Amino acid sequence: MKFYILIFFIFLGLNSNAQKQEVQKTIELFFEGFHQKDSTKMKSVCSDKMILQSISENSIKGNKLNEESLKEFYKSIASIPSNMKFQEKILSYSIQINGSMAHVWTPYEFYINDKLSHSGVNAFTLFKEKESWKVIYLIDTRRK
Template sequence: MKITSLILVFVSSFLLAQKPEEELIKSTINQLFNGMKTSDSVLIKKSFSKNAVLQTITKTGEVKNENINDFAVSISNAEKQSLDERITFSNILIDGNLASAWTSYEFYYKGQFSHCGVNSFQLVKSNNEWKIQYIIDTRRKDNCKK
């Protein structure tokens, strides 16, 4: 009976410890999309690590790279509230200072549906902060839940 109780306590504490980390990871990712929605380049850049990578996969399977600073500047030039990427967290995996998050999304421009896809994030924890190290996404107009 005591061994079973100890195992339950250990497993419960491990799961509870993971939960706050998941929330911090979600917060970092949500910060990026809040920065996009408010056209705030500072908030966008704050979400990324120094040497982060941003990529997208085209319909033909080509992988395109995008510079983080250029991305932040282009978003900051958009009309506030015109860019709205609505994400749903599917899975977050954590091992020490490395995390992976998978989110499906629907993207709206000025309130009109534009496209959907999936984001795959790799995050690193440095100085007790989660930062996005890598994003790759898909983009499509079909098979979207609207």
């Protein structure tokens, strides 16, 4: 009996790890599309109903919550000048999954032309739609 219980928990651990890898791959594809300015690739891992918000942190002006439409977001990605070099460097992934919902916390540093512009954290919420994970909510913080 103990053997079967052990096998069950090993299977659960392996399944959980596989799910986390799927979720992380979804976020990696999102950023791959972002860095390539490829909104089609980004759309492949995002829900058509995705909500986008950003918190700008400023000790002088105060904190501000902004919301952006999906249309504006994809347009802004496509309109990044070709001579601008940018990179959002993800520092780590913290992934939590419960059934068909996942939450991913990713601290980051954002560089423009190899110079640190700002840092913060992304918080992604994903929904497992059929056999693939889709980003349904993204909020980030931005600190100079």
